[in-house]
Amino acid sequence: MIPHKTKHGAAALARLKAYEGVPDAPYDKIKRMVIPDALKSLRTRGRRGPACI
Template identity: 80%
Template sequence: MGPSTSAPRPRSCGAPSAGVMIPHKTKRGEAALARLKTYEGVPPPYDKTKRLVIPDALKVLRLQPGHKYCLLGELSKEVGWNYHDTIRELEEKRKEKAKVAYERRKQLAKLRLKAEATAEEKLGSQLDILTPIKY
């Protein structure tokens, strides 16, 4: 890499490595590559959505013990990418926000259960009439 080129970014390294795994010479694979989007960190439209875990893709299950591996962000950082720390800080902020939102959801669920119990106490005998028509 010469002096005029910039350091590779993780998102520009991710697409070619995915391209190797996709049958890119077929129409289906070409369309899949066209739909592929790669990001550094979690971008704004997706940071508020619920994150899912695919158990079969977990590092603990897929990587063999003793085998060497590297992370794309770490590799890019070592060859000169300057935004690794920024992405890490943004990820920490996102995790803090998610933790606050989770605690709020738990609190609301507790309040709902408490309100349902209170309503059942107040209704008492009327609950027998309402159960067949409960939505």
């Protein structure tokens, strides 16, 4: 939560940049990567670790 009614909070909101998807500049020329360990943590339920069989 940002205190948007104060000068400090209004300045913080003015500096905020939000994108939907991948922004064109400066990230359009960078090669995209997939991190398998991050995807593995998304697939597991809750705090359970992956099962090794």
